[in-house]
Structure formats: C-alpha cells, structure tokens
Amino acid sequence: MHRPPTAEAEIAEELAAVRPGLLPRYTAELPGARAAVLTRLWRALAHEPLPWLTGRVSGAHSLALRLADGRTLHGPHADPYATSAYVTAVRLDRERYDDPARLMTALGVPHGAAFAAELAHSTASLALSRAGADHPKEWPVEVPPAEGRRTDWQWEQRVLDGHPYHPNCRSRPGFSVADQLAYGPEHGPVVRLGTVPVPAADCLLTGDWPAELRDGDRLLLPVHPWQADHVLRRSYDPWRAARPLMSLRTLALPGGPHVKTALSARLTSSVRDISVYSVRSAATLSDFAEELAARTDGLLHITRTLGAATAGSPDLAALLREPPEVYAGPGEHVVPVAALATTSLPDSPAWLAAFTRLALTVGLRLLDLGVALEAHGQNLLTVLAADGTPLRLVYRDLADIRISPARLARHGITPPALTGRLITDDETALRRKLFGSLVAGALAATAGSGPALATALRAALPDLPPGPDLACLRDGPLPAKALTLMRLSPDRSGDMWTCLPHPSAVPFPAQG
Template sequence: MYHSPTAEAEVAEELAAVRPGLLPRYTAELPGARAAVLTRLWRALAHEPLPWVTGRVSGAHSLALRLADGRTLHGPHADPYATGGHVAAVRLDRERYDDPARLMTDLPVPHAAGFAVELGHSVASLALSRADADHPKEWSARDWEWEQRVVDGHPFHPNCRSRPGFSVADQLAYGPEHRQVVELGTVAVPAAECLVSGDWPRELRDGKDLLLPVHPWQATHVLKRSYAPWRPAHPLMSLRTLALPDGPHVKTALSARLTSSVRDISAYSVGASAVLSALGTDLAARTDGLLHITRTLGAATAHSPDLAALLRESPQVYAGPGERVIPVAALPATSLPGSPGWLAAFARLALTVGLRLLDLGVALEAHGQNLLVVLAADSTPLRLVYRDLADIRISPARLSRHGITPPALTGRLITDDETTLRRKLFGSLVAGALAGTAGSGPALGAALSAVLPDLPRTPDLTALREGPLPAKALTLMRLSPDTPGDQWTALPNPLVLEPGTSDQ
C-alpha cells in the first residue's frame, strides 16, 4: 500500500537522527494521521465548489462524487461540521485509498501534484505532533499552556499540520505542541528607516536604532543574518506569536507557509495597528462588558514584511480572580463541549457579541485561534477576548449609522459589502469556532436552535437563520494558486442539515 513515502520517510529519517526515542510512537501514529487528513480532504471534496466534481449523489449509506474524467469517488457521508470523524478510506472507482496524498496524486486536476506533496507533509507532521503529545489532564493556569494542547491544528483544513520548510528539529524546537521555550532575538535597524505605530518600548531601543524582535527560524532561513539574544518565550498556536514570561505577546514575522498562507507582517498591518486597536477598544466598550480586545502596544517594521513585529497584550490580563482564559480551539481538550447546556451558553455569548459588533460595523475573524473565552471558577462562560485585528472587516456605512466615526483607513479592511462582512464573521465564528467546539452538525444545530430565538432580530441574524452557511473553500484555494484572496463555499445550514450528513 502506497503511503506518501517521501514525507513520511524523510521525517522518520530525521527523527531517528535528532530524537530516536520518539520514532516508534511516530510510526504508530501514522495511520491515524492519514485518516485525520483524509477526513478533512473528503469533507472538502464533498462540500467545496471544485470545478472537476461534476455531481454528488447521496445514497442511504454513502456519498458518490462524479468527476469530470468519468470516474467516481465513493466515501461515507461527510458532516461539514464534524471534527471527530474518521474516514479510513475512500474508493476511486474500484481502487481503495487510505492515503490523502496518494489520492490527490491520482486525481488529474490542475495543481494536484503540489497539493499532494503538502498533504504528505501534513500527515507526517501531524503524526509527529501526536507522537510527542503529553499534556496534563488538569486545568492550566497560564494562557500559553492551553495553546500547547491544540495538537491537531486546524480542525477542517487538510493542511492542518503542514509546515514546509521546517525540519523535524525545527518542529520540535518551535511547535507549541512540543512545549519548548524559544529564545527570541532582536535585529537593530536605524529608527529613521522604520515605520512605527503605537508606543515602541524603551527596552527595544538602542540610541538611534530600533531593536526588532525576530524569530530564530526567520533569522536563519529568511533574513540569513545574525541577531542579538533577547528574551525566552512560549510559542502559541500561530507559531509566529509567542508569549513572554511576564505576559505580553510578540507577533513576529515568520515567512513560512502554514496551512494556506505565507505568514508575514505587512507595512499596512503595522500602520493600521494603532488605529485598529483604538477602534476595537471603543467597540468592545459597547458590548456591556461581554468582550475585551487585546490592545496592540506597539508595532514596527523595517519596511519589509520579513522584518517586523507587533507587541500585544496577553489575554490573561482580562481574567479576574479564579477565572481562566482559554482559546476556543483548545476547548475540545476539555470536557466542556460535551454538555449541551454549556455549549448553548457559549454559543449565546459568542453570537451575541459577534452579531452586535457586526451590526455596529465590524466583522471579526473570530475563529478558534483569535477568539478566547473567559470562564468562571465553575466553567460558566462569562466573557470573550479577541486578539489580532489584522484581518477584520470594517463597514464605514454601518459605523456611521451608529454615530461612530469611521477610522481613517483604506485598503482591504474596508468594505460595505454585506456578503463580505457576513462571510467574514459567519465563516470564522459559526463554521469555524462554534463548529469546531460542537464537533458535529447535529450538536452545532442544537446549540444554534437553543439560542437564535433569543437574539435581537437583525438582517444579519435572518441571513444566518435562513441561508446556507459560508465557509472558506480551503482546498479550492490551495488548488487555485493563481486566484488571489479568499474563495468560499456554502455549507448546508446546521439548523436544517440534510439527512445523512451527520454520519461520518
């Protein structure tokens, strides 16, 4: 049986050299990692508008996808909101495939070969992450410890753990799930050559130079220059953002492709950061204490997306005595989502806040990484914390309607298009954070059914209740490298899921 030998064998060979004791566990985790990535890929094939899938036929116990080349893919029904499904194999005509990379290799579609390589790396990296997962069962006190418990990465992206350009040693050193401390450095740049937003701390100034925090991987592989040691820090889910021991978070430029995108920090983001931070603080004050926005303390760039950094408040500063702040992506690592009552309470809080801000004029990208929940000592969801305003959408018309002066910004963040605004919020919050927490379409539908009748009736709520649910077409985007920007699919409304879509 073919099993992406290149990526899996390469990781095994490197692992044998740098940490041989982990090799047996890595090998044992490979079948489960293949199934996890195949499950995500099959979901995409079943629900995304892929031009070479010409028809979908749902039977009593299976789903058939008719392809443009005349062949047919057969597999189980695909719940678009399931995170715990396990697609062990699918069939292309009569041939069985249990490896997502091999399946993609044998599909004669544009850009399939490159995507197949990424899928192979996703499998191998996921197996490595699972092999080294050893997290305590008790509740964690520090915010960064929760980030380490998100072992499987993105719950719906086939490239959930793809980290091209990272060796096994790099992954073990810098991946949050491997629980290492990263020694950040600084690079000195003349202040006159930098763009600065907000207050740049004295600690990161040296005469006429600014000291820009830099990730060691970036310094070695992209900047290819030496750097001065600065501070130890704990890597967070995004990999490029790290928590300093005394609280502030440092978002570094890390020009590597993680899941879908190459991550860097643009001059646009740096220039907009202080304005966005002020706007976010103003809008959060209008939510009756239900939302906090982590403020950007300072941002700077050497006019290069490869050499820039942002300093941001830790979400932990918004936790009161006895309270915990947990990233939504880490909630499945707790027992909380198993309680329908708790899930409904969380959904009510998240939708109340998200729809309120959307009505005011800001669509949050409230996925499980950006959104955190503040829990009481008895785990009741109390408030939300949102971090990283770099990819929200702002409607000047909606802000003005509420008497709020629109920020002096232009560019990609600004739009009055209702479809764009709703896609941003619903795709990240409902199809992302809430679906990933609920773990299935029926659980998500039940939570929404319990809370939507209690929310203020707005056109946005009507669109959520009555239309299909937008979600990023993540696989289509990877197979369309020449098409810039996000691409979207319309998922069946979780309130009225079609028969059979829940039995993955």
C-alpha cells in the same frame, strides 16, 4: 524503479536521529493522522466548488462524487462540521485509498501534485504533533502556573491538530523535524527570540516601543530564530525566552506582552508575514477597538496593540500585543476557543448552548455596529469561571477584521481613519467574514459535528435580538472558505468561498 522516500519516511528518519524516543509513538499515530487529513480532504471534495467535479449523488448510506473524466469517488456522507476522523478510506472507482496524498495524486487534477506533497507533509507532521501528547480532557483541567502567573501558552500547546477543517492542518514546509520540535507549541518548547538593530529613521513605527528594544537611534526589532536563519540569513542578538502560541509566529514573553514576529513560512493556506499596511494601521485599529469593546456591556475585551514596527519589509517587522490573560479575574481561565475541544466542556449540550449564545451575542452585536470579526479558534478566547461557565470573550489580532463605514455611521460612530482591504460596506463580505470564521469555524469545531452545532444553535438563536444578519444565519446556508480550492488555484489571490448546508440539515455521517 526507485521511488523517492515519502514524507512519513523522511520524518521518521529525521526523528530517529534527533528524538529516537518519539519514533514508536510517531509510527503508531500515522494511521490516525492519515484519517484526520483524509476526513478534511473528503469534506472539501463533498462541499467545495471544485471545477473538475461534475456531480454529487447522495445515497442511503454513502456519497458518490463524479469526476469530469468519468471516474467516480465513493465515501461516507460528509458532515462539513465534523472534527472526528470518520473517513478512514474512500474508493476511486474500484481502488481503495486510505492515504490523502495518494488519493490526490491519483485524481490527477491541475496543481494536484503540489497539493499532494503538502497533504503528505501535513499527515506526517500531524502524527509527529500527536506523538508526544498526553492531555487529560476532564474539567477542571489542571493547568499549573508557570513563571509566576497564569499562562495562556499552556492552553495553546494542547491544540495538536492545527486547523480543524484544512487538509493542510499541520503542513509546515521548510521546517525540519528539529525545527518542529524546537518551535511548535504542541511540543512545549522555549524559543529564544533575537533582535535585529535597524536605524529608527528607516522604520515605520506606530504606538509605543519599549526602552529595552531601543539602542540610541536604533530600534531593536524582535525576530524569530527560524526567520533569521532561513529568510533574513543574517546574525541576530539574543534577546528573551518565549513560549510559542498556536499561530507559531506569535510568542508569549514571561510576564510581558505577546510578540508577533514576521515568520515568513507557509502555514495551511498562505505565507504569513506582517505587512507595512498592518503596521501602519495597528495603533488606529487598537484605539478604535477599545471604543468598540466598550459598547458590548462588558461581554468582550479586545487586546491592545502596544506597538508595531517594520523596517519597510514584511520579512522584518514585529507587533507587541497585550496578553489575553490580563482580562481574567481571580479563579478564572482565559482559554482559546480552539482549545475548548481539548476539554470535556463541549460534551455538555447546556454548556455548548451557553457558549454559542455568548459568542453570537457579541459577534452579531459588533456586526450590526459595523465590524465583522475574524473570530476563528485562534483569535477568539473565552473567559471561563472556575466551574467552566463561559462569562465573556477576548479577541486578539485585528489584522483581518472588516469595517463598514455605512453601518458605523448608522449608529453615530465615527469610522477609523483607514483605507484599504479592511474597509467594506459589502453585506456579503461582512457576513462571510463573521459567519465563516465564528459559526462554520470556531463554534462548529467546538461542537464537533453538524447535529451538535444545530442543537446549540436552536437553543441560542431565540434569545438573540432579531435583524437581517440573524435572519441570514438562521435561514440560509453557512459561508465557509473553500480552503482546498484556494490551494488548487495558485493563479488566484484572496479568499474563495463555498456554501455549507445549514447544520440542521446535516445527517450523522456513516463510518467509512
């Protein structure tokens, strides 16, 4: 029987045509990529409320998951905070699976076939991302100056594996191998952005729009070349060379702002775009954030949104944002939290405790004031001294924070003139937003395991001011997005959540 080629084989075939020198490294990276994606999938199976799993039995050396159809999955104890690829294979009854896509296909669950295809693509793309990488971990990391200034994109291209916990960590459907090499930050490309002219009368514009992006009564909207070719399907005028950041759709201009483009591609969970709501609220949010940062005693900077424009469609819009590196003093580094794990800094318990203390001090202070940050490893950056000491934080991209008018009012702060999804007084929603992104996300990924995260929390929490938010963090399980459940629930929109065991209750995982 003829079988269609696998994603791994398809990428190998394309790679042989466009970059044959990478093919041996790509092939060598495939087993590790399978284990990395399988580890993320096993985390989801062990900890998310998947409706076709009816029981979990933890034994002395392994974990058994009972399926509704009577079959049983066997694998190692699952540390929900681990980032190492410690799951190399699991068993479904007596059959051994080391390939996450094959495992998902064998489970035969609703919507599993489409998810299996995404897992296959994630695995192959992850191997491709790792194929050309060779980054030293020792601190200080030598990040050579480029284009005449210290550059944050050089840190961002060190992040190879994408989302630390999503099985679709490197899934980029719709991107060919040539596209990934041309636009993926881990491959170190230069991307030539274009512009599309739109009558200013047809645009929604907030903030300032620079003269170089105006042409008489028209606005010139920056556009990503992939978006122009595959979504807009229209010509565009060449504009400026830029370096892609981790989010892929945001790029750094040399000596200039970051440009967030409307790159309508599915990355991990959802199709990303720039909504009219985001453009309309951008200037108001930026002004509000500046006032908010002033209340953190210099521990937090929030990058300003300089201008935002849309031609009435999420497929044709752009935001111009201040680059985080402007907040670095002499000899300092501004490092995205996602890139910290690519250095040796988190190997030091004292350093990890200091960073955890800083991040929680800022996050809990803002939460008490009435703002929950989406403080995951892309949005949150840290300013490090030359010796690696964490000094303060930088936050970027306000599009998905949550604001509580009631909490703001208690502190005498006038809420911003906003309505819609950013506004809520729901205590659970506010804590989920911060704890799910910062603690179960950024801090956990930096620590690399439940035991390491628990050690850092035990060192940091006693120094934080008491309050109901801290009590929830200290005593309860941690909220986290149920990332796999969301991908297997195409009929539902919005975030879905699970509760992870407190890090102090997580054992060291057995090697699978």
